[in-house]
Structures are given as structure tokens and as C-alpha cells.
Amino acid sequence: MIVTSKLLKEKSVFEVSKDLSKNIPIYVIKNFIKKDICKKLVKLCSNKNLHKYNRLKVGKKFDFFSIDVLPSNVETNRIYRRFQINKKTINKYTDVKKLFFWQNKIAKKNSKTSIKMDIVHYPKGGGFFDWHIHDRYPTNYGMIVNLSAKGKDYKKGSNHFKIENKEINLKKYKIGIGDLILFRYDINHSISEIDPEKNLTFDSGGRWTLITYATNRVLKKQKDNTVKWVKS
Ligand SMILES: [Fe+2]
Numbered sequence: 001m002i003v004t005s006k007l008l009k010e011k012s013v014f015e016v017s018k019d020l021s022k023n024i025p026i027y028v029i030k031n032f033i034k035k036d037i038c039k040k041l042v043k044l045c046s047n048k049n050l051h052k053y054n055r056l057k058v059g060k061k062f063d064f065f066s067i068d069v070l071p072s073n074v075e076t077n078r079i080y081r082r083f084q085i086n087k088k089t090i091n092k093y094t095d096v097k098k099l100f101f102w103q104n105k106i107a108k109k110n111s112k113t114s115i116k117m118d119i120v121h122y123p124k125g126g127g128f129f130d131w132h133i134h135d136r137y138p139t140n141y142g143m144i145v146n147l148s149a150k151g152k153d154y155k156k157g158s159n160h161f162k163i164e165n166k167e168i169n170l171k172k173y174k175i176g177i178g179d180l181i182l183f184r185y186d187i188n189h190s191i192s193e194i195d196p197e198k199n200l201t202f203d204s205g206g207r208w209t210l211i212t213y214a215t216n217r218v219l220k221k222q223k224d225n226t227v228k229w230v231k232s
Pocket residue numbers: 132134189
């Protein structure tokens with residue numbers, strides 16, 4: 001039988017890297033980030049109305065913020081909010097710093113590579129991300145930590161992974177707050193709709209995740225020469 005997922009104990013990233021060389025599509029590590037930190041991260045993003053900063057540099061805590069409701073200029077269908085947290089925020093929380101360090105070690109980097117860390121909110125009322133894949137490198141294994149609780153913060157929807165068109169069932173791991181999923185970055189994955197029967201609401205409810213990845217692309221501030229943003 002082909003092994004498609006494996007539970008790992010939290011040990012040094014160097015030992016985990018040895019495990020990853022077995023190339024199993026998914027690894028799970030329970031309780032990687034403490035629950036209270038997960039809650040603080042959700043609060044950090046849901047506390048204030050950041051909408052006016054959409055796709056612009058936010059400053060003190062975030063490098064970037066976007067809200068996507070079925071955008072027309074991208075290849076994948078999605079409804080989510082994305083908060084790219086900056087170095088200052090990453091360094092504030094030991095567990096978050098550890099996650100960043102792990103992604104840094106696990107990625108296959110070149111001189112242009114940078115490690116990014118985003119908090120992604122899939123709101124109640126149909127937050128989702130359609131099936132997609134990424135290039136395996138430079139990320140190698142992407143990381144997802146659950147920041148909210150299914151059954152409490154939302155009822156329906158979760159991460160899905162497919163290999164050779166067969167879904168990898170992760171139910172046995174009972175993935176909850178603070179649990180880490182490491183997934184080979186080139187496998188097909190999606191987030192199914194979060195509580196689709198409700199009205200779409202961007203509040204502190206729904207599903208929140210902390211994700212990390214590596215990129216060789218430099219994300220530039222959007223330029224629109226016809227409309228100028230005036231800082232108040
Ligand atoms: Fe993805």
C-alpha cells in the first residue's frame with residue numbers, strides 16, 4: 001500500500017527534514033502552535049476594519065492585505081481574506097517564529113527566495129479556495145496551521161488533498177486548533193465551502209489558517225495611474 005499521509009512528532013526541523021525526504025504527500029504534527037497564540041492571531045486580523053488598505057502596504061503588523069470575492073483576474077476561484085504578516089508580527093510569537101524557521105529550512109532556496117507567512121480567513125457563507133496546484137519549489141512542503149475550531153467557529157468545510165485523483169482522508173488525525181499540516185506543494189488541494197447556507201460575512205467567525213510558503217516573485221504595490229491614493 002502507498003503511504004499518503006503520516007503523523008510526526010514535533011522534533012528538530014533537521015530530523016523532520018529527513019522524514020520529508022521520504023516524499024510522503026502529507027505529514028501532520030499535532031499541537032504545533034499553542035491555542036492562545038492561535039486565538040491572538042485571529043484577533044489581530046479581525047479586530048479592526050482593514051478594508052480600506054486592501055492590496056496596499058498596511059504598515060506596522062502586515063506587509064499586505066487583500067480581500068478576494070471571486071476575482072476575475074486570477075486563475076482560481078476563491079473567497080477569502082489574506083493578511084500577510086510582517087517580520088515584527090512573526091517575531092512577536094515564539095511558535096510563529098518557529099514555523100517561519102521551519103519553512104525557511106524546508107524550502108529549496110536560491111538568492112531570490114523569500115519566505116512568506118499569511119493568515120487566511122475563509123468566511124462563513126461560502127469562503128473557499130478551488131482545486132489548484134503550485135510548483136513544488138522553492139516551497140517544497142507548504143505548511144498550514146489551523147487557527148479556528150470546526151464545530152465551534154464554523155460547521156462545514158475543510159482542507160482537501162488529492163493524489164492521482166484520489167482524495168487523501170485526514171479524518172483520523174482529528175485536525176484541530178494549533179495542528180500543523182505539511183503538504184507537498186505540487187499536490188492538488190482545495191478548501192471546500194465554509195457554511196455555504198449562511199450569508200457571506202467577513203467577521204471573526206469562519207475558518208482561519210496560518211500558512212507559509214516560499215516565493216521567488218517580488219510582490220509590488222499595485223499601480224493605477226488614474227487613481228491616486230491620498231493618505232489621510
Ligand atoms: Fe495552495
